[in-house]
Amino acid sequence: MNTIVVYKTKYGATKTYAEWIANELGCEALDAKNVKIDDILKYDTIIYGGGLYAEIINGLHMLTKNMDKLKDKKIAVFTTGLTPPSCRDYYDKMVIEKNFKEGLPENVRVFNYLGKMVVSELSLVHRTALKTLKKIMQGKENPTEMERLLVELCDADGDFCDRCVIVDLIEYVRG
Ligand SMILES: Cc1cc2nc3c(=O)[nH]c(=O)nc-3n(C[C@H](O)[C@H](O)[C@H](O)COP(=O)(O)O)c2cc1C
Known part of the structure; x- marks a missing residue:
């Protein structure tokens, strides 16, 4: 499996999940600040993680503005935040609609995890x-x-x- 995890974090929660996921899948987790879109095009499966800030997924535009180049990839986006998983309706409306203005592409699944706020x-x-x-x-x-x-x-x-x-x-x- 040709998979990469890319994450953007401010306080470390998303990095924690990115490393758990990479560890589970036996792949690398890269900080988005060191990654350009061309670096990840060689992977078949791309996992992107970002913290939620005012319902915006930190750094996700790296993917959303390049969806045409990514249409053949399997993509998992995960967010970390304080929105409880039980509030999925709110999450779908406020987070997914805001971050995927053109609608959620068929090759993308979005997962919501609790993060941290110290x-x-x-x-x-x-x-x-x-x-x-x-x-x-x-x-x-x-x-x-x-x-x-x-x-x-x-x-x-x-x-x-x-x-x-x-x-x-x-x-x-x-x-
Ligand atoms: C200014 C601010 C705004 C936030 N907005 C949201 C939000 O809209 N939805 C949410 O679920 N969590 C929100 N959070 C919580 C963060 O998403 C949470 O702390 C997350 O785990 C941070 O991820 P990071 O440490 O990887 O950057 C907010 C936190 C801060 C400090």
């Missing part, structure tokens, strides 16, 4: 962004269930990475 490690910009988001959500008169959940997620503090959850991605890649 408040003491966050940059000032990120801490401020989370405070602002929380204020906006709290200011809503009739918040949706998801908006209420987002207020709670702004207060998350911990490492929720879990190696067991990668089985679905591994099965998809091997299948």
Whole structure:
């Protein structure tokens, strides 16, 4: 199997998953900052991981702007974030629709994993962004269930990475 894992990370959660996946599949995991699209075209299966920031998958444009070159590849995208796996409807609507504006291509599957947010490690910009988001959500008169959940997620503090959850991605890649 000719497979590569590429990841982009700010606080290490996505790198952790990328290394678990690469270890499971016996392939390499490369930091996206050292990778150009031409470097990965020689692989048949490409796994891309990025953290979620305001519902944007960190660095995914590397793939989305090159979909024409990647149409014959098997692609797995995984995200790490605080969106619980049980919120898949929200995830499909807000994350997949936002990141795949042309629609999700048939050769791409997207997996959502819990990441980490250790408040003491966050940059000032990120801490401020989370405070602002929380204020906006709290200011809503009739918040949706998801908006209420987002207020709670702004207060998350911990490492929720879990190696067991990668089985679905591994099965998809091997299948
Ligand atoms: C400013 C900021 C915005 C975030 N936005 C989201 C989000 O929209 N959805 C989500 O599920 N998690 C969100 N998170 C949580 C991160 O995605 C999570 O910490 C992730 O594991 C980070 O991955 P990384 O360490 O590989 O960069 C956000 C975190 C920060 C600091």
